[in-house]
Amino acid sequence: MRTILVSGDGAEEVAAATALHHARQGLTTHLLAADDPHRVLDDVLGTRLTDQAVRYADALTVARTDGPSAFRAAIDGLSGVLGPAFDLLGATPLDPEELTPLPGTGQLALLRSLRTVRDQVLVVAAPRPAELIAALALPEQLDRYLARLLPEQRQAARALRPLLAAVAGVPMPAEWLFEARTRAAAALAEARAVIEAPGTTVRLVVQAAAPRAAELRRIRAGLALHRLRLDAVVAHRALPAAATGSADPWLAAHAVRERDTLAELAAELDVPLLTSRQPGPALEAVAEQLYGGAAAPQAAEHPWWVEDRLAEDGLLLWHLALPGADRAELELVRRGDELVVGLGGYRRLLPLPAALRRCTVSGAALTDGTLTVRFTPDRDLWPRGLTEGIG
Template structure:
């Protein structure tokens, strides 16, 4: 998936990268999650969006297919079937009438649109029809909300209607309640598949698209922190629209336009150098400025050669992976290993010192926080709530830590270290 700066710029990079993969003989699907429909703008044609129908897949060039996902059309298609099932037993009235709801109203509920699109993508990935699926994602803030939607929904469902209660309802005599329980269980299974796909660092990774601007780089640092907390593997940062260097100027007076260009180049190169220093473990790739905006199949095909050689092609080991960039995701053989260390919130727990009630357990979470002042910690029953740089995640504690209380927490060289001590009221005597 391509995440980062929104707009057609990131979308053109996603399309160009997909075209370079297709030219190499791979089967590629580019799917747009961006409701602004920048994918059609970049390709130079308009997708059919007929009311009440789910848009289909369109072949652009041999080996490359595209689709723009319409969340409202998906909801109308999925919700209509569920409402018909739940309304099949008019003899019982339990105060539940989903047929009275309009799909357009449901899309206003937080996370519904995002989940529908992600479930659709997971189904495409399960079909094994393509070598890679590239997602054209919305801007950063929206994309982070999409990534958190599966885990958030599963957590809410488990607390509002626990699994054991759903199971009892599914085998009860109340037909409508049984149908509802079965439907919810299908939803849970689909959302769990999405969550597991996003968390699978061997199949899914994120590629951050940014600009050579200090404000954009500051945003990139927060996104890096967010992806680590959310368990996404950030495999590269692509700096887009970088000006080409020019020979040193001669002794003659410079035209103002030349001075502006040289100063802008120096600023961009300084920003890129700073970005590489701040993320030494993540490849920082450069995509040069193409001049005229590449819109349409022909210009994108030309850009695909530049992208393959200058920006992404230098990392051949990344060719067949699932990518999460502001423009795309690519899926490959799940048995392959990541090309370099993952940048995720995978946590480890170890006994640091002591024994019994004097034990000290340490939990380490990889979390390169951009602004330490935003770090927040909380605990709800057996879950630890971690927030940083505008993102919050609920993490299930290891069994041994559920009988402990938090003692201290500190940031240590890109890691959040939380120490626990046994709770005398809960610890086995």
């Protein structure tokens, strides 16, 4: 399955053209509007979208996420396991008509859609980049919280719960809590499988008249920190190529500046820069401008890997590719067996590879978009018999 998350200024039109392009290649395609409160995609398609998929063209269905419905469905699914808790507290559950979406409901609706669509290609008119990154990072964060609050060891001890309660003198979690944790973990695993799949990529849309390269670099770094694959940047609604030769001096000068700015942006990027041009033509023409007969854009590979330099320098080096990262916005903290990495408004807790957990951090450097963290083996923790060759 191919999943393309289109985010940025003009994402709705680009997402619609992208979906139409794949459908015309004979691939069953689903176009999904996520976080589109003002129904921009409805206007682009000329049809009113609901949470029920409808056919728009051959091999192409369209729908929108429905935050309130997703929230009510989640509460309905938990009503059985939450019943004992309500009874214990003497509380009365809310009626479905009383339920209103909470902050974050849109993110949960998007994650739910990612793991339920079964077409060959899923194209999402996604939220703005910061909100999209937060939504895609949510399964990993929630899974971490579940592991801390209800670890697997406690689940494994369910059969011994009465005995443990008697020995410890404190009540153990009830069965419904373990069941809820199991269901939540399974749903999070399904969402993470889609997000981390090789076929899932992000396509950023910028306005050709003002691409804001510095902002794009920060978004790029946030995507890289969460290992989200960027496959292309779309410069949307650029002036026609002929505008550089216009008889109007203002228009010609503006077109030349725009052309030069986009050329500089293309030289800086490690992914293709696609261009759609004004005036806004039909979706078929936008798809032709963006993709034509070319192969689908491929995400650039930015591996993270550990380099063994024990024999030469007594070090292990962890290389983290973070294109777009700015040293001034970089924060690093070692916390037990994790490395906390902050980049501006983005933050992630990275579990250390097994070998690095036996080391101490001895330095770090950010060079050409790659963060290199230096680790020195701790002789008290390093396997006996291997310390003689260190350093």
